[in-house]
Amino acid sequence: MTAAPERIDVLDEAREQVLERGVGLSEAQVLQVLELPDDRIPELLALAHEVRERWCGPEVEVEGIVSLKTGGCPEDCHFCSQSGQFPSPVRSAWLDIPGLVRAARQTRETGATEFCIVAAVRGPDKRLLSQVRDGIKAIREDGNDIQIACSLGMLTQEQVDELVAMGVHRYNHNLETARSHFPNVVTTHSWEERWDTLRMIRDAGMEVCCGGIIGMGETLAQRAEFAVQLAELEPDEVPLNFLIPNPGTPYENYPVVEGAEALRTVGAFRLALPRTILRFAGGRELTFGDLGAKQGMLGGINAIIVGNYLTNLGRPAQQDLDMLEELSMPIKALSQTL
Amino acid sequence: MNPVMTYCSFCGKEEADGDHAFCRQRLSMIDPPRYCSECARRMVVQVTPDGWTARCSRHGEITSAR
Numbered sequence: 343m344t345a346a347p348e349r350i351d352v353l354d355e356a357r358e359q360v361l362e363r364g365v366g367l368s369e370a371q372v373l374q375v376l377e378l379p380d381d382r383i384p385e386l387l388a389l390a391h392e393v394r395e396r397w398c399g400p401e402v403e404v405e406g407i408v409s410l411k412t413g414g415c416p417e418d419c420h421f422c423s424q425s426g427q428f429p430s431p432v433r434s435a436w437l438d439i440p441g442l443v444r445a446a447r448q449t450r451e452t453g454a455t456e457f458c459i460v461a462a463v464r465g466p467d468k469r470l471l472s473q474v475r476d477g478i479k480a481i482r483e484d485g486n487d488i489q490i491a492c493s494l495g496m497l498t499q500e501q502v503d504e505l506v507a508m509g510v511h512r513y514n515h516n517l518e519t520a521r522s523h524f525p526n527v528v529t530t531h532s533w534e535e536r537w538d539t540l541r542m543i544r545d546a547g548m549e550v551c552c553g554g555i556i557g558m559g560e561t562l563a564q565r566a567e568f569a570v571q572l573a574e575l576e577p578d579e580v581p582l583n584f585l586i587p588n589p590g591t592p593y594e595n596y597p598v599v600e601g602a603e604a605l606r607t608v609g610a611f612r613l614a615l616p617r618t619i620l621r622f623a624g625g626r627e628l629t630f631g632d633l634g635a636k637q638g639m640l641g642g643i644n645a646i647i648v649g650n651y652l653t654n655l656g657r658p659a660q661q662d663l664d665m666l667e668e669l670s671m672p673i674k675a676l677s678q679t680l
Numbered sequence: 681m682n683p684v685m686t687y688c689s690f691c692g693k694e695e696a697d698g699d700h701a702f703c704r705q706r707l708s709m710i711d712p713p714r715y716c717s718e719c720a721r722r723m724v725v726q727v728t729p730d731g732w733t734a735r736c737s738r739h740g741e742i743t744s745a746r
Contacts, residue, residue, distance in 0.1 A: 406729040431692065431714035433724045441728065448729045586710065589691065627710050649729035654710045659730065 353382070353389055356613050361393050366573045366614045372566035375610040380602050387605060387641030390612040394642045397616040401674035402666055403579075403645035405456035405491075405621070406449030406659075409652040410437050410477070411470060415462040417530045419518070421555055423588035423653055424462035430590035432653055442477040443484050450488045452648050452659040455676045457481075458491040458514060458551075460652055464531065466494040471504060478508050487676060491551060496531065496539045502546045512549035512578065515539050520568035523560045540575060549578040553623065556607050557585035557599035565607065569614035579645065580618050582611060584625030586654055604629045605637055612642025621645035627657060635662075639669055687720035689713030689734075694720075713742070 352367075352374040359365050367375065378386060414426045414434035423430040437445070442459070449457045459477060461470055471494075478490055492505060493514035505513065517536055518524065524533040544550050552575055554568060572580055584599045599607075604626075612620055622643050626635055635657075639646075646666075648659040666673060686695045690703035692715035707713065712725050716736035723734040731744035 408728055409726075412726065431722050433722050435724050435726050437726060437728075441726070445728045452729075650727045650732070653712075653725070653727055655712060655727065655732070656710070 352378070353385060356389060356393075360613050360616050361389065361396060364397055364616050366570075366616055367610075369566050369570040372569045372610050372614050373563055375613060376562045376565055376606055378606060383602060383605055383609070386609040387637060390609040390642030391640050393612055393616050394620070394644050398619070398644050400672055401644070402639070402671045403456065403619055403621070403674045404452060404454040404663075405458060405645065405647050406445070406452065406454050406649050407458040407460055407493075407647055407651060408437065408442065408445040408449075409435075409462065410442060410459050410473060411461035411463060412436075412653065413462060415464070417464050417528065419528045420592040421518075421527065421558055421585055421588075422462075423591055425591070428590050428592065430588065432590075436473075439473075439477055439480050443480045443486075446481045446486050446488060446490075447484060449649070450486050452663060453673050454648060455489055455674055456491055456512070457488045458493055458512075460493040460514070461495070462652075463495045465496040465498070466501060470494065471501065474505075475508055478510070489676070491549075493551075496535055497542060499542055502539075502542045502548070506546050506548060510548060512551050513543045514551040514579075514581070515543065516554050516581070516583075517552055517568070517571065517575075518554040519558055519560055520564040521571060522567060523558070523564045527558055537575075540577075544576075550575065551579040551581065552577040553579070553581035553583065553621070555583040555585050555625070556604065557596065557625075557629075558593060559596065566610070569611050572611075572618075573614050577618060579621055580611065580615055581621040581623035581647070582608065582643075583623045584629040586625045586628060588653075599625070599629045601630055601634045605634065605641055608638050608641050608643060619645045621647065623647050624651045624654060624656075632665075636665060636669065639665070639671065687715055687717050689715050689717045691715070692720045692722070712744070 412435040413424045413432045418427045423432045491512035521533045587596045712732040725734045733743045735741040
């Protein structure tokens with residue numbers, strides 16, 4: 343009788359494959375990581391941090407975001423309080439140009455290198471693009487040299503070209519979740535439509551920012567599927583959000599992702615995406631609290647959104663900047679991004 | 681004289697109606713006010729990187745800087 347072959351430990355595999363060779367984990371491997379017991383989380387996070395330092399360097403990229411057009415969105419993304427299809431308390435609002443300039447200035451003053459202008463729309467119309475164009479011009483006239491990103495929904499090729507001409511260097515368009523789970527989350531457009539926009543952005547030379555939200559009822563297998571689908575896209579940045587169950591949305595009674603599960607997810611996504619900017623985004627305040635945020639920063643994260651989000655509030659920017667200083671993590675300078 | 685009603689600025693219900701511990705927790709952590717505490721109207725809220733403003737059509741504007 344022959345003994346069954348000993349199963350290779352996934353973290354040992356990851357050390358050789360991801361840390362040494364820079365090759366992201368496969369879907370099956372990511373799933374194994376997501377299934378690790380709690381007592382192996384410190385080991386996972388330590389490896390993810392080593393991978394991040396080896397393939398991305400020590401710097402942390404800091405970004406601020408603002409909502410240019412809030413609420414009244416025709417789409418039915420079930421997590422979103424800005425959908426006009428749900429009885430959410432969020433009312434429509436437009437930020438004027440002076441307000442946008444102030445928000446960009448506040449962001450730059452934190453040391454951030456990125457400022458993302460976001461609108462709750464299916465895709466931009468002429469009015470919105472005109473507002474973005476005027477806003478970028480006004481930010482530059484204010485003497486602010488921060489890198490500008492946009493998140494304006496699905497785009498046509500003509501709109502992609504317009505954004506390139508405006509000097510937008512990165513575009514955010516989240517796939518949100520695994521392809522197999524997407525129809526449970528959004529019914530008014532498809533995952534493939536989002537993918538098409540992302541390909542156009544990449545082909546036009548803009549940096550691609552594409553992530554999603556953890557905790558929307560996806561299985562661990564679908565979480566692994568999502569990590570690998572993101573890796574296939576090869577985005578420059580992946581923002582990792584954790585569901586905020588907002589009132590009035592179909593997900594208002596979903597549980598907040600538990601801290602240990604969230605940390606496993608952070609580590610797993612880093613091992614799937616060794617060279618990508620992996621950003622802590624919305625929901626970390628509820629999911630992690632202060633202690634968990636530090637663990638995440640030491641577990642593969644190398645970028646954060648500072649200050650508030652679009653409709654929810656974040657920690658004061660200074661609190662995050664103090665945390666980075668305490669962790670001896672340098673903030674990426676603007677000169678490195680140009 | 682009618683008693684002054686105050687409303688929860690997270691859920692919009694009367695403060696005296698039920699327990700608002702969860703609402704208070706959310707407001708202290710991640711949510712700006714959404715309902716006017718004087719009349720429970722939904723407010724127009726703008727969140728910016730370092731603050732928020734919330735405007736009630738009847739009772740005016742409040743901000744995080746107040």
